[in-house]
Amino acid sequence: MDISNWTTTLSTIGLATLSYLSYKLTRQASIYLLPSKLQRYNTSNKNWALVTGATDGIGFGFCQELCSRGFNVILHGRNREKLVQRATELNTAFPERKTGIVVLDAVGMNDGVDDIAEQVRDIIGNEGQGQGRLSVLVNNVGGEKRPSVTLGTLKYADVDATIDKNARFMAQITRVLLPLLSEGQGRSGLILNVSSLSQYGLPYICIYSATKGFVDSFTKALEAECSAERCGVEVMGLRVGEVKSAGYDVESTLFVPLARTLAKAALDRVGCGKVIVWAYFWHWLQGLSFEVMPRWVLMHATIGRMMAIKKRGEEKAFKRQ
Numbered sequence: 001m002d003i004s005n006w007t008t009t010l011s012t013i014g015l016a017t018l019s020y021l022s023y024k025l026t027r028q029a030s031i032y033l034l035p036s037k038l039q040r041y042n043t044s045n046k047n048w049a050l051v052t053g054a055t056d057g058i059g060f061g062f063c064q065e066l067c068s069r070g071f072n073v074i075l076h077g078r079n080r081e082k083l084v085q086r087a088t089e090l091n092t093a094f095p096e097r098k099t100g101i102v103v104l105d106a107v108g109m110n111d112g113v114d115d116i117a118e119q120v121r122d123i124i125g126n127e128g129q130g131q132g133r134l135s136v137l138v139n140n141v142g143g144e145k146r147p148s149v150t151l152g153t154l155k156y157a158d159v160d161a162t163i164d165k166n167a168r169f170m171a172q173i174t175r176v177l178l179p180l181l182s183e184g185q186g187r188s189g190l191i192l193n194v195s196s197l198s199q200y201g202l203p204y205i206c207i208y209s210a211t212k213g214f215v216d217s218f219t220k221a222l223e224a225e226c227s228a229e230r231c232g233v234e235v236m237g238l239r240v241g242e243v244k245s246a247g248y249d250v251e252s253t254l255f256v257p258l259a260r261t262l263a264k265a266a267l268d269r270v271g272c273g274k275v276i277v278w279a280y281f282w283h284w285l286q287g288l289s290f291e292v293m294p295r296w297v298l299m300h301a302t303i304g305r306m307m308a309i310k311k312r313g314e315e316k317a318f319k320r321q
């Protein structure tokens with residue numbers, strides 16, 4: 001092959017690669033313009049959604065957004081008083097919607113989690129004839145109580161608490177509620193699992209990071225299983241970057257949305273055709289860097305961020321003394 005043919009071949013390959021990448025990126029970006037298909041899970045306008053970790057942050061944002069879109073909501077949490085208070089707030093803001101509460105600590109849970117199915121049936125059944133059914137489960141509870149520390153400094157109970165809160169509880173409550181979600185006709189139920197940017201494997205939050213990897217794998221596996229079994233339940237994983245919430249008290253910016261903004265974006269993605277999706281457009285852009293940048297650059301930036309979080313936590317603790 002002479003030099004001019006060689007140059008032409010390389011240019012063609014380069015152009016084809018560029019066109020393919022542009023096509024892929026445009027396709028990925030276009031999902032942020034698609035209309036949400038959430039309403040297919042509430043055709044009667046009487047259906048119920050259960051949100052775990054619902055008393056604050058993104059979980060409460062989901063409750064507000066689901067109520068505003070016509071769902072009745074069951075709030076799950078560990079603190080009965082706070083759950084009642086949040087349910088009352090929802091009843092005031094959305095008087096036409098109904099609420100219920102389920103109390104269970106996600107950490108150290110035992111087979112008491114099996115009772116949740118009965119509790120849900122009681123809440124929905126108590127509403128009388130013509131009531132809706134449970135059609136949405138949002139597995140939101142999670143977080144890391146001790147971020148920015150090395151694995152070796154954690155205690156046995158710290159590790160277990162993070163695994164319970166972010167992984168075990170989600171697996172157990174999904175097992176318990178799946179039969180209820182698949183009770184209707186056709187596409188009867190939706191499961192949304194909240195994941196995180198940290199599923200890429202981030203330092204100083206090793207256990208939390210690993211649990212979010214679990215969330216992604218669990219989501220993909222369950223989605224394939226539900227499709228194979230035709231159980232009528234759609235399963236989606238929601239990747240999330242930084243969000244201002246009760247548990248992550250940072251300044252809100254374009255790249256750090258408020259909890260309700262994130263919840264709204266997440267519900268807008270329902271039916272977009274992807275099993276794992278970045279809920280919020282600007283987080284998707286951030287996530288792209290994890291696909292294309294060298295890992296050492298990303299880890300350098302992440303370590304800087306982790307140290308800043310650690311310093312802020314220490315300053316807050318000092319002020320409280």
Ligand SMILES: NC(=O)c1ccc[n+]([C@@H]2O[C@H](COP(=O)([O-])OP(=O)(O)OC[C@H]3O[C@@H](n4cnc5c(N)ncnc54)[C@H](OP(=O)(O)O)[C@@H]3O)[C@@H](O)[C@H]2O)c1
Pocket residue numbers: 052053054055056057058059076077078079082104105106107140141142143144165194195196197240241242243244245246247248259
């Ligand atoms: N915020 C972020 O930047 C961010 C980024 C990526 C992913 N995420 C994910 O988004 C989800 C929500 O995070 P968030 O920042 O909104 O959290 P948050 O503000 O800390 O709220 C957590 C919620 O979970 C409840 N909860 C905590 N521990 C519990 C337990 N042991 N048993 C039952 N309920 C419990 C809390 O209840 P109490 O009111 O009783 O504390 C609260 O309602 C998590 O899965 C997190 O991993 C968040």
